[in-house]
Amino acid sequence: MKKYILFDHDGVLVDTEPWYFRAGARALAAIGVTLDQERYLRDMSLGLGTWEQARAAGVDERVIDRLREVRDAYYQEYLRTEAIEIEGVVEVLAELSKHVRMAVVTTAKRADFEVIHEHRQLRGFMDFVLVREDYEHSKPHPEPYLTALRRFGAAKEEALVVEDSSRGLSSAVAAGIDCVVVHNDFTGTQDFSQATYRIDTLGELKRIALG
Template sequence: MKKYVLFDHDGVLVDTELWYFKAGERALADIGITVDREQYLRDMSRGAGTWVQARAAGADERSISRQRAARDAYYQEYLRTRPIEIEGVVEALAELSHHVRMAIVTTAKRADFELIHEKRRITQFMDFVLVREDYELAKPHPEPYLTGLKRFGATREETLVVEDSARGLTSAVAAGIDCVIVHNEFTKTQDFSQASHRINALSELKDIVLG
């Protein structure tokens, strides 16, 4: 039985992965650059992202800095206006809260995270949240999940990570923590061969935690 669960956020608790991609896609379209989605997913799996393609297309750092700000603004627009709930998440967390302690370990910036959760009930179940500003090295480096272990005072063996991306899986594996991959349509083509379990919805997590 596991005692602690560290949740990734985007794509696991809220359906934001696609909108983050679309915000970057829109920002680069503003300067005439087309983003290849499959290449983006490959880049993201190793901790890179939109700006790899921008540089390859000849964008200079000044343009990238300007379009990064545009991407952030577009993303917050999408967070305010698009449906990002994942059905059954709150109910699954409520049930899990009777059996384990939980926290969120995310690469989301604090401003985006706070915007997402202004009117949602997810964080009430969490002991703490680690956002991008709370650690130095992002996923796929193990630091985010090692930081989560330290905050809980937990061992690797009694902890479970829940992720939806290869980048997050790599981070968890490098930290020595068992990782469950929950299905996300946007990241489904990534390599999840190192996952301990794969599930279609968080409602399936209870059986793994108690197993």
């Protein structure tokens, strides 16, 4: 049995990743650049993102800086208006919280995280949350998960990571922590061959974590 569960956020606890992609695509469309989803997912697995395709199309960095603000505004609009719940998450966290300590380790920015959880219950189950501003090197670097282990005072063998992207899986593997990958339609084509476990829904996590 594991003592600590470290949850990725986007795509695991809330269904936000397609909306982040759509916000970036909408921002780039305004300057005539089409954001290809397949390439975006490949870039994402390397810790890159929306703006790699813009740079490849010759877009100036000053324009990208402006578009980043536009993308962020669109994304927060989606977060406030679209359905991003994942069925059963609250129930799973409530059950797990009786047996293990939990934290969120996310690449989400603090401002976006606050919008998402302004009226949701998920934070109440967590000992702490690490957002993008809380560490220097983002996933796939191991620093986010190593930072969480230090916060808990936990050994890597005592912890379990829950992810949905190959970038997050690589971060967990580099940190030496067993990783469960939960299926997500948006990231489902990525390489998860290094995962310790694969599950279809978060409800299956109880068997792994508490077994």
